[in-house]
Amino acid sequence: MNRINQLFADKGDRRILSIYFTAGYPTLESTLDIAEALEKAGVDFLEIGFPYSDPVADGPVIQHSSEVALHNGMTLHVLFEQLKELRKRVSIPVLLMGYVNPVLQYGVENFCESCRAVGVDGVIVPDLPMYEFEEHYQSVFEANGLSNIFLVTPQTSEERIRKIDGLSTGFIYLLSSSATTGKNLSVSESTTAYFSRVRAVGLKNPTVIGFGISDHETFVRATEYAEGAIVGSAFVRLLGEADYREKIPQFIHQLRG
């Protein structure tokens, strides 16, 4: 059982909080310091983004952090170097999140082996299609004990949700709406109907809601319908502030309430 499965198996009533941030932002060397600070502040698991020049699923905040990170010299090779220290400093589950092209250039097999070597538990690659994953990559992921996380949107059909559930091994990432990152969640009737519809499918995997979770209120709303929620842009925005280090504990504290 990897760390992700363990987390959800042991969670009890706890509302799971995950934070996304971009590796190499705001500075090249900030990656692990931020990870460590987040664990100390009580975050349940981490998504570390590896930057890409053309992040089509991202809004302005994460686009900007990716640009700065690339400018700072972040690459997958640099990131895996940094992550050699990961398990000396961080014990919560860690996922890597990014786009497929850097992974292809690094080599999918190499990538999975590097993940395992440094203690990464799962991967989210939004533009890696289910068909490709099944056909070519599932066995490499499994051989390295990596969970591959799929996304579900309000437009995803029930049949497809079932298929995703069958292929998933960690959790399912529910998008609050079909949107790029950084939009604010507005929990309308149709959103709650969609969350309930997904629940009613009877999934074997836990679900975590992301995109648009930015504060205590949206965190609580989301975790009424799912085991956990993910905060991305709102946290990355904080990293743009000069004194972000001091503010991390308070930011997490306020989110949880």
Added chain:
Amino acid sequence: MSEYQVNDNGYYGNFGGAYIPEMLYPNVEELRQQYLAIIQSGDFQREFDRLLRDYVGRPSPLYPAARLSERYGANIFLKREDLNHTGAHKINNTIGQILLAERLGKKRIIAETGAGQHGVATATVCALKGLQCVVYMGAIDIERQAPNVARMKMMGAEVVAANSGSKTLKDATNEALRDWINNPVDTHYIIGSVVGPHPYPDMVARFQSVISAETRKQLLEKTGRETPNYAVACVGGGSNAAGMFYHFLDEPSVKLVAVEAAGRGIHSGESAATTVLGREGVLHGSRSILMQTADGQVIEPYSISAGLDYPGIGPQHAWLHKTGRATYAAITDDEAMQAGLLLTRLEGIIPAIESAHALAQLEKMAFKGDENVVVCLSGRGDKDLDNYMKYFGF
């Protein structure tokens, strides 16, 4: 089934596919399931043919260029896509896609554009059909291509500046994809070339295939044979070339020549010669060849022609390149500009700088006397007059 056409899984050999986030899946899947049935229906074909004839002005002439032929020692034919309404081949695709969008019940159209030719062609068909139109264009291109921005606005389109990344075509494409993610229900994305996730490359190639379908008939009339010895076309994303090659792919006697932009020289660091400088990778939803760093970050290309400065090529071209079915050549800014001037002076036709790249390739080819060569004159040079004037100091 031709080995050069897309297979049931959306691939050309190992290129193509649909590398898209889940948010785009329903729209792309809807297209994939319906595009063939729609475009093969009698109703669609009648309206498509009628608009191409009465609105676009097709068939476009196949012009035997006598003085150019004399100069190169071969029979040079120009496929006059420059004479189409709005001045380029781009409208063949936008007519097809707007009819498709209409049949899918879409109310809102988005597009990306570099030079503005595809943006104008999209704004045009949206005016024709009374649909809302939003065109994404790099902030830098908006400045460089002011007349086309004005044309789009006059047609009623909203032109949105892409301010991310390098602020050119690649970034405009990113913004269009982001728009589509945020508007998953009523919007259709009219992609401007044979790029993007399956089924776009195949769909756009089918709409552009009218170029080679007509060429075959016209060649038969003019030469007694349906096939030429050579078919030559420029490649940005590759749509005019895909259309020019389409009905010749399975005729091994026809040599296919695709011409990329070498910019200031292939290895100058300012180039768009994708097949030379690129490696396999994924951009904008398909696996193809693209210019990128060792880490898989996309490199910004350069060409004097805004329509050729794209860091990738369509997946079918990647496959034609890999199999050797087509030859990929590269022409510099200077060679293209000279070829543009030459055509103007010898034949009285001002070509788009994109098309001038295809013409420049003639200088480098060795012909055996009586060979027939078709060059796709993909667009007219009106949009480029400023560039020509500056370059030659007229």
